[in-house]
Amino acid sequence: MTPFRLGLAGLLATLALDQASKLWLYLGTDLVLTQPWRFGPYAEFVVVWNRGVSYGLFQQEGGLGRWLLVALSLAAALGLGLWMRRAGTRLLGLALGLIAGGALGNAIDRAAYGAVFDFVHLHAGTWSWYVFNVADAAIVAGVIGLILDSLMPEGRGAEPERPDGPVPGKSPPPENVSRL
16 A cells, blocks of 8 residues: 555544544533543543643634634645655655544534534543543654654665665676576
């Protein structure tokens, strides 16, 4: 599978899982009325409407800020998609697709509801992580993929080019060899 197709698959899977989970929890359950739903001592589902960006920064209560964030998310997803078309590795293609899918998933929420629907809360004792959703998790996974891809040596798996001759251990192809 090409890097672009893998990235596109990641984008579509992220978008589908993100929107399906949010729609199911918001419309198909009573989570809004009966929260939190606890899953052991470290995790729960709660409803948080995030009107800002990551970690609730830059809260936007007005319509202008809302649509500005939607436009920025769409522009970012478009830019990531263009980058994904030129991705040289499957890891890079997938990472970009995950980030773009997460950006689109949260942009859909913001356009439809005026805020992003976050619901996963992880905690232990007095430590508490920010509430997030599938799109946010995909964005984080994509950023980790970008970092890993950037740490890979250039030409991953390709034979190194040597300006001074053939690669050591490889014989050059024979010239004018007669067949017996």
